[in-house]
Amino acid sequence: MQLQCPMPKLDFDVITLGHGSGGVLTNKLLDSGVFDVLSNPILDERHDGAIFQLEGKMAFSTDSFLVSPIFFPGGNIGELAVNGTVNDLAMCGAIPKYLSLSFIIEEGLKVSEFWEILIAIKGACEEAGVHVVTGDTKVVEKGKGDKIFINTSGVGSIHSKANISAKNIKAGDKIIVSGNIASHGMAIMSVREGLEFDSEILSDTINLNHTISSLLDSFGEHIHLLTDPTRGGIATVLKETAQSINLGIDMAQRDLPIDNQVASACELLGLDPIYVANEGLFIAFVDASIADDFLEALHKDENGANAKIIGTVTEEHPKQVIMESAIGGKRVVSMLPGEQLPRIC
Amino acid sequence: MQLQCPMPKLDFDVITLGHGSGGVLTNKLLDSGVFDVLSNPILDERHDGAIFQLEGKMAFSTDSFLVSPIFFPGGNIGELAVNGTVNDLAMCGAIPKYLSLSFIIEEGLKVSEFWEILIAIKGACEEAGVHVVTGDTKVVEKGKGDKIFINTSGVGSIHSKANISAKNIKAGDKIIVSGNIASHGMAIMSVREGLEFDSEILSDTINLNHTISSLLDSFGEHIHLLTDPTRGGIATVLKETAQSINLGIDMAQRDLPIDNQVASACELLGLDPIYVANEGLFIAFVDASIADDFLEALHKDENGANAKIIGTVTEEHPKQVIMESAIGGKRVVSMLPGEQLPRIC
Structure with missing residues (x-):
């Protein structure tokens, strides 16, 4: 991908405070390739905001990304920022359409790193079928940020067959996870801790919107809730869900x-x-x-080969998630209690 | 305002990394009052994104705020973040409706400061008539951020009479500024530099959406472009506009x-x-x-008492902004060349 988008020749090789001034240098940075790389008719208007039309009900979501390190096995902060918001929209039952993109850059970031992130953003947008239509670029002094933070917000149209709400969950519902757990967190940790394995652990960062869209085509309102277990892992979202629906969850390790x-x-x-x-x-x-x-359909999808049914909703023990351990005992699963892995996304 | 929203009693008085974990502590922080203060039916769903309907054409905008200091004469980063995005939407000719709110907090921020910012956000939302419907809370280590950065993104419906685009500007158009210039920047600078005056210089942070909406009611498509001169000041937006329309601008100091x-x-x-x-x-x-x-209508509006016609669009000197100075000479106005006031918004 990078080969198709060589970095433009610039007369600066690090980003300085002036690139966040809103003046000449900001324009220079944006005109050096940012607008070209992300170009689309809505963004190209270069107004204070984007103007477009969306039909029917819509979803709107936001996330700020401050993963450290910004480059990690399997991806970088750029594609993470696109996929993260795309997936949040997909979890609402929406077809993601348009993103906003806001950079908070620490002065001194190498332009070559910024460019690599930008190309990852472009690639992730193309794969998900979304467009960056509005943005913002700010720069903070050295020691007041950490290389780059990225906020993406996004909007999308709710799939015509979607009716996603925790309120639809009832006892007996099956809980399905779409693939192997814990890959992203351990990819980041293995870099931070300098761990080496036979083969590198890669982040699972990927867009899920096409997968979700085709599942909604087939199963519509039989899908009661979709949620992505990012920070806090699967335990935290299962516990949050159990609390909000006032029902219990049974699962087995x-x-x-x-x-x-x-x-x-x-x-x-x-x-x-x-x-x-x-x-x-x-x-x-x-x-x-x-x-x-649903499981069979997922197994045929490139993002669902390892999908499994992991649990059942029950009227027993409302608000509690009970997990049968590998050796047969039962334990109560709580949310992530403290902070396990700071700056994981 | 603060008196009506006393801070909840908490068992922590500073924000720690755990409050950004996505687990128990994040929930504790959000349940300590954030969800209550900002409550509305869409936000209360607490899903990965917000779901709602907007009619017709819409606008979408984003901005990250990293003003320093976070409390300044006339406001704080909270209301700045709401008003900033509300105004960007208004500049598109939109009626702002829904905001996203994303916090990047440096560990160690006092909960009392966070609360004051939150109350300012609530107040600014109420004044603008917008709702926070989705959000995100992240925490970075001490020395990797600066107290708090806030991203807001927003969506709104384009006013039925609005047709805002630089393409509509033609020679002869009058350029009107809605009030006194340079107040926000100098309010921040006076704090940073410890300047004292007879009376304090206050930031002009305010929502403009009601003013714009009523001007659109009256003048519709006769309003060709709206733009807010934030970073870079009025010089930068006038120069950017002259460049994009390939016409000149004449003005007088x-x-x-x-x-x-x-x-x-x-x-x-x-x-x-x-x-x-x-x-x-x-x-x-x-x-x-x-x-x-238009000027007369603005003078009757609480946000337009000091409005003035400051210039004219001309076919002469395309892409150039020429300003007659106070003593009669003429100068070419460029964009802000370097960085004048870092972290101004």
């Missing part, structure tokens, strides 16, 4: 799909994978009647 | 409305007020036939 190396890395670092962040994963609460078909 | 104390402060610090940031100001390019009526 043996049903959780996890890559062997990721499991080893977790063990080595004393981390419980159910609390480790994911970036390309979703959890679906679906009507029991379609659960097997 | 004597026509620029400016508060005496602000003018003195600029002189003292050697700053040219045409480059100083504004937060509650807009510039309108309007058809010459309605310019006087």
Whole structure:
């Protein structure tokens, strides 16, 4: 991808405070390739905001990304920022359409790094089928930020067959996770801790909108809730969901799909994978009647090969998530109690 | 305002990394009052994104705010973040409706400061008539941020009579500024530099959406362009506009409305007020036939008492802004060349 977008020749090689001034230097930075790389008719208007039309009900979501390091096995902060908001929209049952993109850059960031991030943003947008239509660029002094933070917000149109709400969940619903857990968090941790494995642990950052859209085509309102277990891991979203629906969740540790190396890395670092962040994963609460078909459809999707049914909603123990452990005992699953992995996304 | 929203009793008085974990502590922080203070039916769903319907064409805008200091004469970063995005939407000819709100907090921020900012956000939302419907809270380590950065993005419906685009500007159009220039920048600078005046210089941070909406009611498509001269000041937006429309702009320094104390402060610090940031100001390019009526309407509006016609669009000197100076000479106005006032918004 980078080969198709060589970095423009510039007379500066690091970003300075002036590039966030809103004046000549900001324009120079943006005209050096940012507008060209992300070009589309709405963005090209270069007004204070974007103007467009969306039909029907819409979804709107936001996320700020401050992952450290900004480059990690399997991706960088740029594609993470696009995929993160695209996936939040998909979790609402929406077809993501337009993104905003806001940079908070620490002075001294190398232009070559900025460019690499920008190209990753472009690539992720193309894969997801979304367009950056409005943005903002700010720069903070050295020591008042950390290389680059990125906020993306996004809007999309709700899929005509979608009716996603925790209120639709009922006892008996099956809980499906779309793939191996804990990959993103352990990819970041393995870099931070300098761990080496037979093969590198890669972040699972990926867009899920095409997968979700085709599942909604087939299963419509039988999909009751979609949610992506990012910070806090699958444990936190399951517990939050149980609390909000006033029902219980039963699950078993043996049903959780996890890559062997990721499991080893977790063990080595004393981390419980159910609390480790994911970036390309979703959890679906679906009507029991379609659960097997849903799983089969997911298995045929490139993002769902390792999908599994991991639990069931129950009227027993409302608000509690109970997990049968590998050796047969039962434990109550809480949300992530403290801070496990700061700056994971 | 603060008296009506006393801070909840909490068992922590500073924000820690755990409050950005996405787990128990994040929920504790959000449940300590954030969700209550900003409550509305869409936000209360607490899903990964907000779901709602907007009619017709819409506008979408984003801005990250990293003003320093976060509390300044006339406001704080909270209301600045709301008003900034509300005004960007208004500049598109939109009625702002829904905002996203994303916090990047440096660990160690006092909860009392966070609360004061939150209350300012609530107040600014109420005044503008907008709702925060989705959000995100992240925390960075000490020394990797600066107290708090806030991103707001927003969506709104385009006013039925609005047709705002630089493409509509033609030679002869009058350029109107809605009030005194340079107040926000000098309010921030006076704090940073410890300047004292007879009375304090206050930021002009305010929402402009109601003013714009009523002007659109009256003057519709005769309003060709609206733009707010924030970073880079009025000089930068006028120069950017002249470049994009391939026409020239004639203006005179004597026509620029400016508060005496602000003018003195600029002189003292050697700053040219045409480059100083504004937060509650807009510039309108309007058809010459309605310019006087537009000005009269603005003078009756609480945000337009000091409005003035400051220039004219001309076919002469395309892409150039030429300003007659106070003593009669003419100068070419460029964009803000370097960085004048970092972290001004």
